Amino acid sequence: MVDMKYGELYLSKYIGFQHRLRKTFKIITFILSLSGILGWKYFQDYAWVILLIICVMQLLSLVGNQLVRSDKEVEEISALKMMYTKYFNKLERLWDELYTQRINDDEALERFYELRTTDWENIEQLDCKLDIKRFKRLMNKTEIETNDYINKYHNYE
Numbered sequence: 001m002v003d004m005k006y007g008e009l010y011l012s013k014y015i016g017f018q019h020r021l022r023k024t025f026k027i028i029t030f031i032l033s034l035s036g037i038l039g040w041k042y043f044q045d046y047a048w049v050i051l052l053i054i055c056v057m058q059l060l061s062l063v064g065n066q067l068v069r070s071d072k073e074v075e076e077i078s079a080l081k082m083m084y085t086k087y088f089n090k091l092e093r094l095w096d097e098l099y100t101q102r103i104n105d106d107e108a109l110e111r112f113y114e115l116r117t118t119d120w121e122n123i124e125q126l127d128c129k130l131d132i133k134r135f136k137r138l139m140n141k142t143e144i145e146t147n148d149y150i151n152k153y154h155n156y157e
Helices: 002-038 047-067 071-099 105-130 136-153
Strands: none
Touching: 002 047, 002 071, 002 136, 071 105
């Protein structure tokens, strides 16, 4: 259950990071394009400066898809986040039913493994396809938020 909450929170942060990265990338590309166009008259005697700016801009546009996720990939990551959220909600409900003794251990195990064979396999399949990078800073923030959530809502000691 903790892993699902962690995955959900990490993907939320990752999606936000990708949106900020994409926006920054577009702004930098725009500024380089604009400086190349508007700077032509100023750098007329130094044509190599304009050439360099154009080369950097072209390199950024070529490498952009390798550095920044496409909109389609971000949508798929959002879908993965929703899958994590739904799976976490099911696990949380199962845990609460077990903790309040509305179901016994055997029934809980049976339902847990049923969830693992349906929902979890779909999550793993999409997760492997997307190859989501692990960023230390995002991981640290996510771990803190996950622990706070679990301690707040599931601290049964």
